[in-house]
Amino acid sequence: MTGPLLEVRGLTVALKGVGQPIVDDVGFALAPGETLCLVGESGCGKSLTSLALMGLLQSPPLKVIAGTARFAGEDLLAMDTARLREIRGGRMAMIFQEPMTSLNPGLRIGEQIAESVRRHKGVGQAEARARALEMLRRVRIPAPEKRLDEFPHQLSGGMRQRAMIAMALANDPELLIADEPTTALDVTIQAQILKLMKSLQQDTGAAMVLITHDLGVVAEMADKVAVMYGGRIVEAGTAEQLFTDPQHPYTIGLMSSMPSLGDRRARLVTVPGTVPPPGAMPPGCRFATRCPFATAACDAAPALRDLGAGHGVACHFAPLVAGDLPQLRSTGT
């Protein structure tokens, strides 16, 4: 394996008027061809992380206040807008949950894809249009010649998602950032899109950052996983490590909350409470207010420690072993 294609270090995003950073010291590395899933619930900072990488944070009120993101040698976070525009949609492409956020409703599908190809590859009209057709074919849109001249509203949700993927991949990006790409889709359409993304990735060797809240999608797609909570990565490792040896209480709670498809277990074991609002996170471990293992030690922020083989966990008590655990705070107070 060569060096990482993307290496994010210490990414920190502040929201104006909020005392605590809402993305705090996030870091990960991604090799060509790899898929990293950023997992977490609403407000955990997973989407803000991806927007920061693409230079799409709404500023103000949001601002990157620290960190680097080296993409093929260049720091995305230090880049000027012109250079960023060259890279976005070219070597780095995006897929969103709602295709209409990236498709222009007033432009025919073919024109949109061709425009992006012309811009980044500097080819002529005819060649760009041919490329657009080829891409629609590759994402398996039926009757692609006809679709080329249709407007986004004439396509079904699944077809629009395919069209967006076609546009994102038209310039052979090395890095694909996909934010909840299948969340709005029905389960059979989701399976088709995931399969498509996987096979296109195999063909092109692109690396992918996939943002999702769905652990099923993670199991299906991820090589590596980073679980986020309250703006921080609380656990990171390979998909196998996360599923077979989950260590952070939040990861365990999240997995426990998911109903099983097999025989019905009794009650679901939940994560109690809700995520505190931005700026009202506890001062140490941000999960402490909801953690059944929390003690006074959790008033100090735990670092993401490597438990071996690259499995990082930000919990004072990791590895969690029965008998080793401190007395629970609720019985202590």
Next chain:
Amino acid sequence: MTAILSARDLRREFVTKRPLFGAPTVVRAVDGVSLDIAAGETFAIVGESGCGKSTLARLLLRLIDPTGGEVWYDGEDLAHLPADRMRALRRDLQFIFQDPFSSLNPQMSVGALIEEPMRAHGIGTPAERRARVADLLSRVGLRPEHADRYPHEFSGGQRQRIGIARALASGPKVLIGDEPVSALDVSIQAQVVNLLEDLKDEFGLTLVIIAHDLAVIRHMATRVAVMYLGEVVELAPAADLYAAPKHPYTETLLAAIPVAAWGARPARTLVEGDPPNPIAPPPGCRFHPRCPYATDICRTERPVLTDAGEGRSVACHRAAELSLAGLDGAEPGRSPAAAARFALYARAMAGDPDKTNDPETGQTQPRQTGD
């Protein structure tokens, strides 16, 4: 089985386009559905966008009027009941909506929202109603003093709890939830799923759950009806349906689920493309153009929902000869390390009753004891 709510050949058409000349375009959103919901069970209706499941839910409570057919509750046909009698029966039949953000009037206090159904049905004195509001709030995991606040002050999960308290206020016998947990994050979803199951036991409710999340359905439901293009194509006890589906569409749905476990079978796409346009459903079996098992008869003759024994029914010409794959063994057991850790977490949660019983309250100091 004692049916508490029954549909007989229930139909609903929507006119989508009414041109100046020529015939209007009609969608048959629900097209001849018959089913019996047993008292005390959790009955689930599943299917993908546009299959008619939400329309069916609304027809069952007559939130919309059917085009044809009957809905029987307690010896009365809801579909043909005069408005005043229907209004009285609503005390027994309540609805929970998907979106906790748009289903609560933002200008009413939480107390007034929960009290409203009681006022509408002339239940209790003002003092009794206030006491019941306080009681309902604590039953759904909120606090009595929340009665004076307004919906915007609450998170999504809390708002769904308010919606549930409101639905319970009139003392219903049947509660129908249209995607009641799908707008919520996983951890909050689990809290609300547990809450619904507790309340069902506590109040002796019959639950009807409409959902697209097949894992939530597997967890909650006693029996499941699978819908495709306005029809019920399979109906069976949940465990049987998931282990060994009898309709090819059910098999397709189950195969497409991504399983959240390491070493699970990969999701499969048994069909490609989108469901056909419901305005012009295909002749014969509506699933035949996408069905990998379709034969000649499927293209011409429409199969009806037929008894398949063991409390199951299926609408497929080939049901008896097909052997379809379910989710048996699709989800591998947890690794020993993971199993130990899940047990540890569950024990810690059980030993921390403060947090299990009082979720979502006091956002920054959730652990005030004696609250």
